Amino acid sequence: MARTLSMMAAINEALDQEMSRDPTVVVLGEDIVGGTGSPGEDDAWGGAMGVTKGLIHKHPGQLIDTPLSESAYIGAAIGAATCGLRPVAELMFIDFMGVCLDQIFNQAAKFRYMFGGKAETPVVIRATCGAGFRAAAQHSQMLTPIMTHIPGLKVVCPSNAYDTKGLLIQSIRDNDPVIFLEHKNLYDRETDVPEESYAIPFGEANIAREGRDVTIVTYGMMVPYSLEASETLKSEGIDVEVIDLRTLSPIDLDTVFESVEMTGRLVCVDEANPRCSIASDVAAAVAQDAFGSLKGPVAMVTAPHAPVPFSSALEDLYIPSPERIAEAVRRTMGERPS
Amino acid sequence: MNNPFPLSRDGLLTAYRRMRTIREFEERLHVEFAKGDIAGFVHLYAGEEAAGVGIMMHLEDHDRIASTHRGHGHCIAKGVDVRAMMAEIYGKATGSCAGKGGSMHIADLSKGMMGANGILGAGAPLICGAGLAAQKLGHDGVGITFFGDGASNQGTVLESMNLAAIWNLPVIFVVENNGYAESTSVDYAVATDSYVDRAAGFGMPGITVDGTDFFAVYEAAGEVIRRAREGGGPSLLECKMIRFYGHFEGDAQTYRAPGEIEENRAHRDCLKIFTAKILEAGVVETGELARIESEVVDLIDDALESAKAAPLPSAAELTTDVYVSY
Numbered sequence: 079m080a081r082t083l084s085m086m087a088a089i090n091e092a093l094d095q096e097m098s099r100d101p102t103v104v105v106l107g108e109d110i111v112g113g114t115g116s117p118g119e120d121d122a123w124g125g126a127m128g129v130t131k132g133l134i135h136k137h138p139g140q141l142i143d144t145p146l147s148e149s150a151y152i153g154a155a156i157g158a159a160t161c162g163l164r165p166v167a168e169l170m171f172i173d174f175m176g177v178c179l180d181q182i183f184n185q186a187a188k189f190r191y192m193f194g195g196k197a198e199t200p201v202v203i204r205a206t207c208g209a210g211f212r213a214a215a216q217h218s219q220m221l222t223p224i225m226t227h228i229p230g231l232k233v234v235c236p237s238n239a240y241d242t243k244g245l246l247i248q249s250i251r252d253n254d255p256v257i258f259l260e261h262k263n264l265y266d267r268e269t270d271v272p273e274e275s276y277a278i279p280f281g282e283a284n285i286a287r288e289g290r291d292v293t294i295v296t297y298g299m300m301v302p303y304s305l306e307a308s309e310t311l312k313s314e315g316i317d318v319e320v321i322d323l324r325t326l327s328p329i330d331l332d333t334v335f336e337s338v339e340m341t342g343r344l345v346c347v348d349e350a351n352p353r354c355s356i357a358s359d360v361a362a363a364v365a366q367d368a369f370g371s372l373k374g375p376v377a378m379v380t381a382p383h384a385p386v387p388f389s390s391a392l393e394d395l396y397i398p399s400p401e402r403i404a405e406a407v408r409r410t411m412g413e414r415p416s
Numbered sequence: 417m418n419n420p421f422p423l424s425r426d427g428l429l430t431a432y433r434r435m436r437t438i439r440e441f442e443e444r445l446h447v448e449f450a451k452g453d454i455a456g457f458v459h460l461y462a463g464e465e466a467a468g469v470g471i472m473m474h475l476e477d478h479d480r481i482a483s484t485h486r487g488h489g490h491c492i493a494k495g496v497d498v499r500a501m502m503a504e505i506y507g508k509a510t511g512s513c514a515g516k517g518g519s520m521h522i523a524d525l526s527k528g529m530m531g532a533n534g535i536l537g538a539g540a541p542l543i544c545g546a547g548l549a550a551q552k553l554g555h556d557g558v559g560i561t562f563f564g565d566g567a568s569n570q571g572t573v574l575e576s577m578n579l580a581a582i583w584n585l586p587v588i589f590v591v592e593n594n595g596y597a598e599s600t601s602v603d604y605a606v607a608t609d610s611y612v613d614r615a616a617g618f619g620m621p622g623i624t625v626d627g628t629d630f631f632a633v634y635e636a637a638g639e640v641i642r643r644a645r646e647g648g649g650p651s652l653l654e655c656k657m658i659r660f661y662g663h664f665e666g667d668a669q670t671y672r673a674p675g676e677i678e679e680n681r682a683h684r685d686c687l688k689i690f691t692a693k694i695l696e697a698g699v700v701e702t703g704e705l706a707r708i709e710s711e712v713v714d715l716i717d718d719a720l721e722s723a724k725a726a727p728l729p730s731a732a733e734l735t736t737d738v739y740v741s742y
């Protein structure tokens with residue numbers, strides 16, 4: 079019988095299985111165990127969201143709580159990766175990458191090329207991302223485009239628990255630095271997840287829904303929203319195909335082109351800000367390589383060019399909604415929004 | 417009446433009012449948060465009032481502070497409007513930041529309050545900027561940055577201490593040491609036993625005080641602030657203090673020792689310690705404190721009611737305050 083797990087539990091299981099398989103896998107981050115040095119319980123937190131809870135008892139010696147020094151411990155994870163460990167470092171929120179960005183983009187991302195192909199840096203940097211938590215401007219960003227821009231980094235942003243487990247296992251086994259972004263609003267969502275270990279290769283998009291009229295290309299939290307929009311549109315007689323990119327670097331453009339060749343219509347949906355986004359990048363790639371297939375202009379649905387606001391009234395408008403996605407699809411069909 | 421304290425009677429009553437306001441504000445938020453009416457991350461300053469107020473009693477509006485994620489107490493002590501703060505926490509248009517910032521980003525530049533901050537250690541470089549501006553503009557303003565024991569390990573804090581020292585900036589680095597960074601102990605995360613030693617490594621004076629003792633904080637802060645104003649450069653001030661609630665609202669706090677919270681509330685409540693001292697010396701009377709307390713309760717009642725009744729920001733606000741919108 080199929081077993082369901084939340085995205086959080088899927089991450090926990092992937093880390094658990096990989097730590098068992100390979101003793102060089104170490105997991106480090108702030109409060110990932112919790113209670114270190116404190117008088118109360120050990121394993122008090124298991125990470126800010128409880129993702130790593132329970133792992134310390136199964137793998138003592140493979141989990142390390144760090145001081146609040148991202149530059150130092152993310153950098154140490156990167157250094158250790160070049161010296162025989164396979165560290166998985168947790169950055170509580172991707173917004174904190176500002177503190178440790180040099181280690182990520184000038185160090186980890188550069189070694190393989192800059193050292194003439196002689197270095198391997200098998201490090202995973204896990205971080206939560208995305209809006210919808212009322213966590214305001216410094217704890218809600220979707221910084222996927224910044225990470226994706228940098229050669230030498232692999233960037234993963236899964237949309238469901240099944241993909242999360244397989245992609246995280248792949249990330250840990252991969253010999254390049256991987257930025258693994260977990261949308262906080264997906265954490266509790268459950269899907270079927272096999273108990274055995276499995277890896278999902280990078281650079282293979284998933285067709286989350288097949289359809290003939292319009293192609294939506296998206297990732298992360300916008301996948302369930304796009305699927306919701308597609309259900310609404312189905313009742314209007316519009317048949318939408320939803321492509322979940324899953325990995326943003328490498329990116330699977332072939333699947334996008336094939337779909338657009340069939341539908342002739344493209345909507346790019348991205349929770350990131352619009353300029354230089356994943357959405358604008360996919361739109362440009364299609365304009366460049368599949369222009370002849372397009373029956374009309376490409377539509378983009380993104381967050382506005384603004385920081386994430388705190389107030390629920392504004393944050394709800396900030397995040398692209400299923401309604402806005404459906405409206406954009408109708409536009410590409412040449413219909414007026416209903 | 418003989419007053420053994422370094423503040424006048426009025427000064428003592430002002431300090432009491434500020435500390436009481438912070439306590440009431442935070443305790444009411446704790447209750448309201450549990451009802452589910454408040455969204456996002458809320459970090460309470462209750463238990464730590466003597467530090468913020470003891471320091472801020474020395475400051476004027478042209479003195480700047482850079483605060484932390486646990487910023488409500490700093491805001492109130494620096495004179496930020498309590499009603500606007502409450503409205504901000506409720507995400508309302510009448511909030512200090514028009515509802516765009518929330519608890520972790522309350523700011524009021526007109527009061528010299530440069531913002532609570534969601535990024536640990538981020539206030540330290542900013543306050544060096546405040547110190548540099550005071551130096552170049554030729555006024556006697558000082559800058560105070562607050563950071564916790566956890567955030568004291570951020571590279572930005574350490575870089576800023578060195579910068580402030582070599583430029584002789586009028587800046588104070590205040591370590592609010594409550595023993596915990598989220599669930600992790602300072603004993604594990606901070607390599608030195610003494611922040612005074614750390615200050616020495618940057619060539620600046622350091623003082624450690626009992627942050628639950630208002631007068632200890634007040635005196636130490638007076639000394640380091642006076643020195644900074646007179647061109648004597650930066651200092652570090654460590655306040656050892658107690659966090660009454662969890663790291664954030666919703667924290668189960670299983671990392672604490674059994675009975676720890678009760679013990680602290682009974683014996684190390686900075687507000688109780690302060691009132692006992694001033695009453696015992698006979699400088700103020702119980703009735704005066706009771707009157708202040710009831711005024712504070714009224715103020716917070718009113719702040720809460722008006723925050724709840726205030727309008728949400730209008731949709732157009734989503735793309736205001738950016739130089740361009742798409």
Ligand SMILES: Cc1ncc(C[n+]2csc(CCOP(=O)(O)OP(=O)(O)O)c2C)c(N)n1
Nearest residue numbers: 174486534535536564565566567596597598
């Ligand atoms: C750069 C950065 N890293 C991590 C966090 C998450 N975080 C917020 S508060 C906190 C603990 C802070 O502890 P401390 O500095 O001692 O302050 P306290 O909460 O005890 O007042 C952490 C880890 C953050 N906001 N910014």
Ligand SMILES: [Mg+2]
Nearest residue numbers: 564565596597
């Ligand atoms: Mg602390």
